[in-house]
Amino acid sequence: MFGQKKEGLQAHDPDMVVDFLQGVLPFKDLEHSTLVNLAKNANVDFYPKGTRVLTQDVSEVNYVYLIQKGGVKIYLQDQAGEISLKDYRGEGSVFGALAVIRGSRSSMTVEAVEDTFCFLFPKKSFLELLKTHPGFAQHYLKVFSRDYVQKSLDELRKERLTPKTEGSLYLFTVKVNDVIRRKPEIITPVQSVQQAAQRMSDLGIGSLLIRNEYGKVSGIITDKDIRSKVVAKGLPYSTEVEKVMSSPIKTISAQRVCFDALLDMMSNRIHHLAVQDEDRIIGVITSHDILVLQGESPVYLFKEIMHQNRIERLYELSLKVPLVVRPLIEEGAKANNITRMITILNDLILTRLLTLLQEQLGPPPVPFCWLLMGSEGRKEQTFRTDQDNALVYQDPENEEQKQKAEKYFETFGEEAINHLVKCGYPLCQGGNMASNPKWRQPLSVWKQYFSRWVNRPEPQEVLNSTIFFDFRPAYGDMVLGQELKDELQSLVKGKDMFLRYLAQDCFRTKPPLSFFKNFIVDRDGEHKNRLDLKARGLVPFWDFARVMALKHGIMETNTLERLEMLDREGHMPHNLFVRARESYEFQMQLRFVNQLKLMEAGEQPHNYIDPAELSDLEKQTLKGAFSVISNLQSFLKETFKLNMG
Structure with missing residues (x-):
């Protein structure tokens, strides 16, 4: 739709225009008489x-536009018709100045994204x-470098550029294939450990691949395997x-980036990955290769955590997690990659802590799983x-074993939670922790919990239990955790009433936008003029992904992975998934950046943001979100045929 310009329509109250200009750079630096004229x-x-x-390349620009209220989006369209969004601008922002300065047509298309009022200043x-005002001119000449802007626009029109890989961070740009130093060295399964050690020593490498009689790589032996499985156990050389090799071998595609290799190594607690190109193993990549590639590599912290033999040492190491993650944020890593890294490091700390705690308390009376x-x-x-x-x-099999289990896990749960607090992980305000006897129970009791929530749903109890439908096994006997997940999947199947309760719960949180699309913020209290990004913005996405995943038997817990599976299986419109x-x-990215700024300022990280501190582009993007x-x-x-009135 094209606007009908009301040429020559005078602002009824010049004083109103002056008042507005006095709050906008660079106009506010001009003399009052100049503003009046x-x-x-x-x-x-x-x-x-x-x-x-x-309209790009069409509109003659005879005015400079200053937005009094509302907002516009500015975009380019290439020869193929592809649109590239360049900016959003809101109240107090200017557009059209570049074309006026250059005496050219508009180089971009400008479209109102909401009802918008503009002051128009003649060319x-x-x-x-x-x-007549050098300072005023300097402001715009600094913002618009004619040669640079025109060159960028011309190149963009000729060819839509591939989006830049996340920052210049090597972990995200270098493919695994580019880090391989040499072809893989192969030995046979029947060769001796001594022969393998001699071969590694001669070649100056730390691993050998083992190829079986069928010509397939069946395992890997490393210098660590020789130390821990042969020398330490007194086996003959x-x-x-084949008796001490690691099998099956962990592989990674040659086309994946080094960040993926790093996550695979840390997740599996290994230091070597075989690199696979289609059906061939073309080399081996090690954690050392990544250390050389990226000096800030989390591998350093990974090794420190795994080598600790005192729980108290983990307190200090846990504080290093933000320091390791910070470069990822600074270099533009996607939020999903950042959370993956934090998850792996936190899981490593938890695993090491619980392992050391078990060594202190002795073996448990019965197998258990930490959720x-x-x-x-x-x-x-x-x-x-x-x-x-x-x-x-x-x-437990009998009363005696039951009492021993209750006593052991009471001590284990309470001490574990206290150690985690000292590692910097705050207590749950709702008491949803293993130190709470209610959430430290045998498998049969947990099955009863889920059965009651699903089969006899009460609105308030369903509301309080939603956190448990995102659980995953993390440590111990993972079979127990998986059995509970399988039980949940079986219980939920076909339980329409329970799913309707969960779906209705999704409507508790309304978008924090007013009728006029302004942000709704706290009006008083500690976080006055701020909004809770977690409670008001992210919770609705968690709730949606959870109920839809349960409805369709998707047991993945990560929100993005749930959404991707819902899209892949056709359970939600693709355009809705993309948005x-x-x-x-x-x-999530905004949340990370905000928390990082708070931590660097010496404050405790929280989820409140001040919309006034966001750029126009960020404001408009957040409103869209x-x-x-x-x-x-x-x-x-x-989907759930809800009558919300």
Whole structure:
């Protein structure tokens, strides 16, 4: 839709224009008399939402536009018709100045994204200001470098550029294939450990691949295997390598980036990965290769955590997690990659802590599994996420074993939680922790909990239990945790009433936008003029992904992975998935950046943001992200046939 310019329509009150200009750079630095003259020549115009104010390469620009209220988006369109969004601008922002300065047509398209009022300053008046006020001119000449901007625009029109890989961080740009130093060295399964050690020594390498009689790589032997499995256990050096090799071998595609290799190594507690190109093993990549590639590599912290033999030493190491993650944020890593790294490091700390605690207390009377819930269960931790955990153990066989189990796990749960607090993980305000007897129970009791929640749902109890539907096994006898997940999947299947309760719960949180699309913030209290990004923006995405995943038997807990599976299996419209993914990732990124700034300022990280501190582009993007909440809720209403009145 094209706006009908009301040429020559004078602003009824020049004083109103002056008052507005006095709050906008660089106008506010001009003398009052200059502002009065400018205001007298100004026009005012209104552009309804969707109006195209200027059209790329078509519109003659005779005015400089200053947005009084509303907002516009500015974009380019290449020869293939592809649109590239360049900016959003809101109240107090200017557009059209570059074209006026250059005396050219508009180089971009400008479209109102909401009902918008603009002050229009004639080209002649604006150019006169540039001539007579050097400071005013310097502001715009600094912002618009003619040669640079024109060159960038021309190149963009000729060819839509591939989006830049995340920052210059090597972990995200270098492919595994590019780090391989040499072809893989191969030995046979029947060769001796001594022969393998001699071969590694001669070649100056730390591993050998083992190829079986069928010509397939069946395992790997490393210098660590020889130390821990042969020398430490007193085995003869004539032992065949197939008896001590690691098998099956862990592989990674040659086309994946080094960050993926790093995560695989840390997740599997290994230091070598075989690199696979289609069906061939073409080399081996080690943690040392990544250390050389990236000096800030989390591998350093990974090794420190795994080598600790005192729980108290983990307190200090846990504080290093933000220091390791910080470079990822600074270099533009996506929020999902950041949470993956934090999850792995936190899981490593937990695993080492619980292992050392078991060594102190002795073996448990029955097998158990430590469960993680909430953001930990979803693998979406940020900095210093509250604890949300529980403990399930195998049902005791008799009364004596029952009493021993209760006593052991009471001590184990309480001490584990206290150690985690000292590691910097705050207590859960709702008491959802393994130190709470209610959440430290045999498998049969846990099955009863889920059965009651699913089969006899009460609104308030369902609300309080949602955190448990994001659980994942984290430590101990993982079979116990998986059995509980299987039980949950079986229970939920076909339970429409329970799912409707969960779906209705998704409507508790409304998008924090007013009727006029302004942010709704806290009006008083500690966080006055701020909004809770977690509670108001992210929770609706968690709730949507959870109920839809349970409905369709998807047992993944991570929000983005749930959404991707829902999209892949056709359970939600693809365009809704794309918008939800982008909106969720933007909010998580904003959350990380905000928390990092707080930590660097010596403050405790929290989830409140001040919209006034955001750029126009960030404000508009965040508004768009919040608007997706309504789309998700509308889809739930239709899917579950909810009558919300």
